[in-house]
Amino acid sequence: MQNPRIEELVRRDPRYAPEAYEFVFEALAYANKRLGRVRAEAGVGEAASQEEHVSVTEFFEGLRELALRDFGLMAPTVFSQWGVRRTDDFGEIVFNLIGAGLLDPTTADDRGAFRDHFDLGDGLVSGYEIDAGE
DSSP, X not given: OOXXXXXXXXXXXXXXXXXXXXXXXXXXXXXXXXXXXXXOSOOTTSOOOGGGOOOHHHHXXXXXXHHHHHHGGGHXXXXXXXXXXXXXXXXXXXXHHHHTTSSOGGGOSOXXXXXXXXOTTHHHHTTOOOOOOO
16 A cells, blocks of 8 residues: 555656555665665654755665666666656655655755766666676
8 A cells, every 4th residue: 555645746746656655655765775874763744854865976876776677677677667757756756755745854855966867778778787697
């Protein structure tokens, strides 16, 4: 079952699937974890505290790793099905979450920081290798 606050967000702005919003929360948590920061026990839809702020670059590094771990070479296709075609779209999702009070405003300061961070097609999977074992 989806978070009711995310469902309301999707009703107001149907450009992105609920899974895209959920993935942003996962990517923020993943970025904090990979930076050695312990994320406070906050569920989806609960504002993250200021101590958990990650830069846009850190966010996208975590997002890329998480996407490749979870979806592999299918990551661009999954994102496209969610309505996410450019890194700018992740910025729109973050600002929608901030506007709905689901993320702390310190999560992002400027929509432009999300613009053209990398290509969600080739740039996302560039250098990805499939480990076939020995």
